[in-house]
Amino acid sequence: MSPHRTPSAAELEQRRIIGINAETVTHGASTDFPGHYYGEDHSFSIEEFKRNLSIEVHHNTPHDLSFSLVGVDASIANALRRILISEIETLAIETVFVEDNTSVIHDEVLSHRLGLIPFKGGKEGLRDFLKEYKKPGPGEDPFATSFDWNTVSLSLNVECTYNQDAEEGETDLDMLHNNRSVYARDIVFAPNGRQAEYFSGENAIAPVNPDILIAKLRPGQRIAVEMHMHKGVGSDHAKFSPVATASYRLMPVINILRPILGDDAKKFQKCFPEGVIGLEKVTRKEAAQVGSGYENHEGEDKAVVKDAMKDTVSRECLRHAEFEGKVKLGRKRDHFIFGIESTGQWDSDELFLESIRVLKKKCLAMERQVVFMAR
Incomplete structure (x- = not known):
C-alpha cells in the first residue's frame, strides 16, 4: 500500500465538486465520512461543523427568501425542505x-x-x-x-x-x-x-x-x-x-480552462442565462504573458465568469465543438441555494427559523430514544 500524503487545498476543494459532463454526472456520492479516504479522519466534529457552516441571505421579503446554506450534507438540506413543506403548523x-x-x-x-x-x-x-x-x-x-x-x-x-x-x-x-x-x-x-x-x-x-x-x-x-x-x-x-414552494439547488461551478476570445466569447456568453458570463477586454499585461493564451490578442473580448449563481446548468456550451476542452462545469455538493415562498401566514425568514426548530425537536426526540434503548 502506498504511503498516505496530506491532500492539498485544491484536492480538498475538488472533492466538493460534482462533475457535469455533456451526457453524464460524476462524483455525485458523498465522501466526507470515516474510512473513505485512507489515513484521513472524517469523524463528526461539532467544532469542524461550525467552522464550515455559513448562511448568506441574497434576497429577503415577507413572501420571498433566497439564501445560501453552505457546509451541510444533502440529507440536512432536504430535511429542512421537507419540514418547510409539511411539518410547520x-x-x-x-x-x-x-x-x-x-x-x-x-x-x-x-x-x-x-x-x-x-x-x-x-x-x-x-x-x-x-x-x-x-x-x-x-x-x-x-x-x-x-x-x-x-x-x-x-x-x-x-x-x-x-x-x-x-x-x-x-x-x-x-x-x-x-x-x-x-x-x-x-x-x-x-x-x-x-x-x-x-x-x-x-x-x-x-x-x-x-x-x-x-x-x-x-x-x-x-x-x-x-x-x-x-x-x-x-x-x-x-x-x-405554509409555503407556495420551498426548493434548493446546488451552486453551479464554471471553470474556464483556456481563453475564449472574440466571436467565440460572444457565442459562449449566449450559451448561459443573462448575467452569468461577462465580456472583458484583454489587457496589455495579459497579452504580454507568454503561455497565457492571450498573446497578440490585446483589446479583444474575452469570456469571464460574472455570476455563476444565475446559471441553470443547461450544458449548452458543451454541445459546441469550439468550446471543447476550454470549460469545465460542476456543482458544489455542500452549497445549497434555497428559495422559500411564503403563502403569507408566516414571513419567509420566520419559516426557515421554524424549520430549524422543528428539526432540533426531532433530533432531541431521537436522542431520547437512543438513550432509552441503550439502557
Missing part, C-alpha cells in the same frame, strides 16, 4: 357549514376553494395562543372540542341582486348587478373568547390576498356559510402548507 379552514348555496358551484367544490385560501393574523396569537384541534369522537357533539384556543369562526354571506340605480342601456354586468363576484374580502372574522386579545385591529385574521375570487353569482343566487379554522400541517393536507 398553519391555520386554514377545515370545516364548512353550508346554510345556503344556490350558486353554480357545488357545496364540496366551494368548501375546497375556501379551504385553500391563505389567511394571516397576529403572530403572537398564531404561534402561542392557538393550539392543536382534536376532532370529537363518533357520536359526540361536533362542537364538544371547539374552544377559543383551537377554533376560529368565519362567515360568508353574499347575495347577488339587481342594481336598481343602473343607468338605462347599461351592458356591464358589474354595473347591472350587486355582488356579482364573491371575493375573499367578503369573509368575516368573528372573534370568540380571548381571541379578541390577540386578533384585533391590524392583527385580525383575514385573507392574505383579499382579491381571491371565490365564485360568480347571478341575481337570486346566494352563498351563506359558516366556517371553522383549525391548526394543521402540510402532511395532513396541502392547504396547511
Whole structure:
C-alpha cells in the first residue's frame, strides 16, 4: 500500500465538486465520512461543523427568501425542505357549514376553494395562543372540542341582486348587478373568547390576498356559510402548507480552462442565462504573458465568469465543438441555494427559523430514544 500524503487545498476543494459532463454526472456520492479516504479522519466534529457552516441571505421579503446554506450534507438540506413543506403548523379552514348555496358551484367544490385560501393574523396569537384541534369522537357533539384556543369562526354571506340605480342601456354586468363576484374580502372574522386579545385591529385574521375570487353569482343566487379554522400541517393536507414552494439547488461551478476570445466569447456568453458570463477586454499585461493564451490578442473580448449563481446548468456550451476542452462545469455538493415562498401566514425568514426548530425537536426526540434503548 502506498504511503498516505496530506491532500492539498485544491484536492480538498475538488472533492466538493460534482462533475457535469455533456451526457453524464460524476462524483455525485458523498465522501466526507470515516474510512473513505485512507489515513484521513472524517469523524463528526461539532467544532469542524461550525467552522464550515455559513448562511448568506441574497434576497429577503415577507413572501420571498433566497439564501445560501453552505457546509451541510444533502440529507440536512432536504430535511429542512421537507419540514418547510409539511411539518410547520398553519391555520386554514377545515370545516364548512353550508346554510345556503344556490350558486353554480357545488357545496364540496366551494368548501375546497375556501379551504385553500391563505389567511394571516397576529403572530403572537398564531404561534402561542392557538393550539392543536382534536376532532370529537363518533357520536359526540361536533362542537364538544371547539374552544377559543383551537377554533376560529368565519362567515360568508353574499347575495347577488339587481342594481336598481343602473343607468338605462347599461351592458356591464358589474354595473347591472350587486355582488356579482364573491371575493375573499367578503369573509368575516368573528372573534370568540380571548381571541379578541390577540386578533384585533391590524392583527385580525383575514385573507392574505383579499382579491381571491371565490365564485360568480347571478341575481337570486346566494352563498351563506359558516366556517371553522383549525391548526394543521402540510402532511395532513396541502392547504396547511405554509409555503407556495420551498426548493434548493446546488451552486453551479464554471471553470474556464483556456481563453475564449472574440466571436467565440460572444457565442459562449449566449450559451448561459443573462448575467452569468461577462465580456472583458484583454489587457496589455495579459497579452504580454507568454503561455497565457492571450498573446497578440490585446483589446479583444474575452469570456469571464460574472455570476455563476444565475446559471441553470443547461450544458449548452458543451454541445459546441469550439468550446471543447476550454470549460469545465460542476456543482458544489455542500452549497445549497434555497428559495422559500411564503403563502403569507408566516414571513419567509420566520419559516426557515421554524424549520430549524422543528428539526432540533426531532433530533432531541431521537436522542431520547437512543438513550432509552441503550439502557
